Amino acid sequence: MLNNTQAIYERLIRGSFLSVDSTKADVRHLYQDVEDNYDEYVDYFLQIGFRLESGNGYFYFSTINDSKADIERRLESFCKWIDYLDFFKSMDSSFSVGYQFNKTYLLNKIDMEADLRDKVRHFFSQQKSFSEKVDKLIGELESMGFAELIEEESATYKVTSAFRYAEELVNLLTIYNENEIPE
């Protein structure tokens, strides 16, 4: 019995992810429901043109229509995330599932390390101050479902299982002559 098709659709259609370790009870409930009725949900969403994909602790949508015209757009999206990943991993190499941070922490790191400052400077040209850029960056993580606010008072966020998707995406890539390229 598929009880949550609308709620699942509304979340995944925005390009967001469902995480097993979400702090939000409703998201965890949706995740559980998809896990319990995976095949039925897959069939259901296929009929309206979406493939319900599953990963290690997360679910997301991909489209059946594999239009080649969108490749440039996808390339752009992918590269944008390479930039973000590079920033987060440079800030703290242990930035991964379960990692906790808040805005002040990010701003302090940026303030202390010139390399990070340089990276952030190139993000979001509309936003002028580092504070605005960091807000936007956290917003990007949040809208994808890669991080969630776990404590409002200190504005602390936690990285969810869905972040593995971004890491796995990088692992999909093959760099030709990898050893010749500086780290």
Add this chain to the structure above:
Amino acid sequence: MESLSHFRSLDDLVKCINREKELLRAVFGDRKTHVFSTDMAMELVEYRRERIQFLIDNGVIHETGNYIELEDIYLRFFEDVLDVNEEINVASVKECIETLQENITYYLKEPNENRKNHYISIIRKKLRDTGLRTLRNVIDLKRNVDTAYKQEPNYDIKIQKLKNLDEKRESIRALIRECEKLIENDKAFFSLHSNPLLATTIADMRFEFTEAHYNLLSIEQQIIEYIHLIEKQNQLLKKIRRLKYLRNQWTIEESTNIRQIVAEISPVWMENRQYNRMRLSLEMLQSSEEMALLIRKVGKKEGVINKSRTSAPALTIDEIQEKTAPLNEINTQEIWNAFRAGSNDLFSFILNYDFKQERTIEQQADLFCLLAVQHSEECKISNSYAIFENLEYPLIYAK
């Protein structure tokens, strides 16, 4: 020794610890940062310096510069009983085994029954101690492995810590084996098995060793998994940096298979489409006053309301009647075509042309120049001139 305890009885010690529990709790809590200042300590002893001095004199705390720390013996005692020690002390278990062996030798050589019993009690105590310490070490090891993996931010140190903990795990296992060998094979020890009290202690210790053994196996798995995960993260980090480098060099598409990968996948998050832009039903929007109110509300919020048009007054009959106003426009192409069809010179043609409106001589002259310039290729300009009123003009014909 300077820090020798001067407590005359256990009562004194317990009383003293109870009296200064707040200070001791605070100093113990700060044991890792080593920044508990004397000023902070003074606050906790109601600014009575003699209370701090008493603790120093009795070797409970010591003062270095302006900071206060617990004496090592108390620190270890608190950590041990509270089960929070971070060091895995394999040496202490080894010591236990050595003492055990010594006492077995004494027991065998001792003819006096009373003294024999005394050694038996030491042996029992040491056996119990060995079992408990081994188990405690295993528990500490498990906790330390988790802490090293989860809290150490530096990758190199993290791996090093895990490798060191793995060595400790191996040492604990070796000690268990040594101890088991002692119980199983040592002839001298075998003769002790007949003692019923000792037999129970040995059985307890074996049980603890079995538990420790299973735990060590799972710790080994855990360490391997953690090291594997760290290596994986490390590889990922290097890969991301390389990708970023290629991106900065604008060679990512040539140096990787990124284009092929994005052609194979089509996740919704990479799409630009707005799937959730739903149009509301017009019928529904017009269905009730409530909807109209909502629309007004939304409009006001979006600032649309100010731009909305109000009804204009009705048109008068005069405004409805048809009126025409001729435009003072001429079609130069049409004039040129007409000129080409005839044989007159251009200026005479313009003068005689039936314009719908009256034109001044200046306007006619402007038109003459305009046509001559626009169609210079199609004109034949003769050397003859003619005069009209006070204007002299060249005779221009169509080719």
